[in-house]
Amino acid sequence: xxxxxxxxxxxxxxxxxxxxxxxxxxxxxxxxxxxxxxxxxxxxxxxxxxxxxxxxxxxxxxxxxxxxxxxxxxxxxxxxxxxxxxxxxxxxxxxxxxxxxxxxxxxxxxxxxxxxxxxxxxxxxxxxxxxxxxxxxxxxxx
DNA sequence: CTTCTGACA
DNA sequence: TGTCAGGA
Numbered sequence: 001x002x003x004x005x006x007x008x009x010x011x012x013x014x015x016x017x018x019x020x021x022x023x024x025x026x027x028x029x030x031x032x033x034x035x036x037x038x039x040x041x042x043x044x045x046x047x048x049x050x051x052x053x054x055x056x057x058x059x060x061x062x063x064x065x066x067x068x069x070x071x072x073x074x075x076x077x078x079x080x081x082x083x084x085x086x087x088x089x090x091x092x093x094x095x096x097x098x099x100x101x102x103x104x105x106x107x108x109x110x111x112x113x114x115x116x117x118x119x120x121x122x123x124x125x126x127x128x129x130x131x132x133x134x135x136x137x138x139x140x141x142x
Numbered sequence: 143c144t145t146c147t148g149a150c151a
Numbered sequence: 152t153g154t155c156a157g158g159a
Contacts, residue, residue, distance in 0.1 A: 015144065025145080026152060044159070046145060 001097060008087045009098055010040035010048035011105065017049050020113055021057045028057065034070045036060050038080040050083055054113060058120055072141030 014025050021028075031037050032047075037056050039047040049057075056077070063073045087094065101109070 013145075024152075026154085029146085030152080044145085045147095046159095 001100065005087065005089070005097065006101060007051040008083055009050055009094060009101060010083055011051070011098060011101065012049050012054075014047050014049070017054055017057065020054050020110075020117075021061055023057060023061055031057070031060055031070075034074070035079040036070070036073060036077065038082045040083040051109070051113065052086070053083070055116065056080060058117055062120055067138035067142040069141050072137055075141070076137065 012020075014028060017023075017028060018025055028037070032039065037049075037053055037060070039049045039053050042048055059077060060073055063076060068076070089097075
C-alpha cells in the first residue's frame, strides 16, 4: 500500500504514544488543545495517533527541550491538520488498511519509529535541514 | 485495566 | 505539569 497513507492511519492509543515519545498523557493532551497535534478519535472518543502524529510530537518535544513555548512552536511548525484532511479515505477503506498494518506493527514499525527518533537527536542533514536553529527563536519565546 | 475531561491543596 | 475525581 501507499506509504503516505500508511503514515497517516490512526493506529495507536495515547498509552503507546507516551512510551514512544517519553511525553506524559497530560502533555500530549495539552499540545492537542493548542492545535499542535490533531489525532483521530474512536467512536468512544479515544484518541488514535498515526505515525505522522507521533513524529510531530517528537518535533514538539525537541522544540520544548530547546526552550520554546506554545507560541514559539506554532511559529516553527504551524498548527496541525486533521488526519481526515490528510487521509481522504472512507472508514471502510481505512479499517481495512489498519488491519493490514496491525499484523506486522508490534515489531518492525515500532523499531522504525525508534530509529527515526534517534534521527532527531543530532542535527539532520536531509530535506528538513531547514529546521533553522530554533535555539535563536527560544530567545524570543521562552 | 485504559482513557477522557475538568479542575487545582 | 502533576495529579485526583468521576464517568465511559
